[in-house]
Amino acid sequence: MKKLSKKTISRALLYIRTLENLIKEKKYFVSSQELSSITGISDSKIRKDIACFGKVGKPRIGYDTRKLKRLFEDFLLHKKVIHIVIFGVGNLGTAIVKYFGIRRGKLKIVAAFDKDKKKIGTTIKGIRIYPVAHAAEIIAKYHGDIGIIAVPEKYSQEVADIMVAAHLKGIVNFTPTSINVAKDVFVKDIDFSISFLALYCNSRT
């Protein structure tokens, strides 16, 4: 088996979602061409991605949607539930807690942290908001897997340091700042301003 590239992993997750929809529609076989027209990803790229996971297609018939979905999940998502912790329950943080406070697929928020004393001790969709000072302990208790930074920009590095110390292996950073972390920690930056500006710039090309 080849090592999976980041791009292949992202696309595989998209295939899983697409296959789930197809299975819901009781479509049990699909060709790479059909997957291409649904996802917008080229058919040869799709076949090449699938090849990283195994040989499961049948010439003339295509792929068994349920089998293919299981194949991807066995490689990528054998964990039953992925535990998310979030720092900062302002506008964005609260929206995310409201969404992922209830389990969504394999994702679930297990704890939230904030500096605001008025928020600490309250809950959002059943998720308790804890003081940042107790983070290490709470993250260990809930077996946090990944962390979300949704605090004001100036606290992002401080929060990142806490997350690294708490042994989280992945961080989603919503602040417009580059954070520095140990190199075995993965960071995904989601910067709305840069995303929107990039879209605007691309659309004037």
Place this chain on the structure above:
Amino acid sequence: MKKLSKKTISRALLYIRTLENLIKEKKYFVSSQELSSITGISDSKIRKDIACFGKVGKPRIGYDTRKLKRLFEDFLLHKKVIHIVIFGVGNLGTAIVKYFGIRRGKLKIVAAFDKDKKKIGTTIKGIRIYPVAHAAEIIAKYHGDIGIIAVPEKYSQEVADIMVAAHLKGIVNFTPTSINVAKDVFVKDIDFSISFLALYCNSRT
């Protein structure tokens, strides 16, 4: 001048932000190496990106931060304010309106749309919520540039069609669905579930 790749454009926007911070600190010259250590982007990539815009550096001295920032902006962001419209003011939509309802750099939300009669006519941070039926007219009136889809999944294509008809040239899609649009319209998908899952998968490699 070379055609700018999407990646170069995104990085250039990151350089602009970095330069703004440096200028605020009254640092008026910076080398590609220093920019590299701040942003995490390799110095040769940075020099190559800059070369797409012009020759502005001085050997031994580096780049004039204010001049370099202006150079990027002249190419990418000559428009004073980019007008954003948003469909759907649920949890996420509301958070975004609260943030971009006030101008943030060159970005500003100018109008919001929703199906919920209770929300229509109300305002968030001064931004009025209009009925979806009036979208074409309102978008034209406010000179909308790009649109955000933050509605429930099942309405995403419907909203995309309205946006295309209203001549928006860029769409940010927060729903977990692939939308189909005319091919001169740019789409940026931001799917939190896939982003979080991908981060998790990458972190177990």
Place this chain on the structure above:
DNA sequence: TAGATTGTTAATCGATTAACAATC
């Protein structure tokens, strides 16, 4: 069988890195 579709190889494309002469 006939023919559509897979799995895979080879060709192409684009982006990144390395290296260094030019230069202030």
Place this chain on the structure above:
DNA sequence: TAGATTGTTAATCGATTAACAATC
């Protein structure tokens, strides 16, 4: 001047596309 840093070229790397023999 001496030497650090740019701008740029060549080398490398990885990802995508094209093509097609294998095959059910």
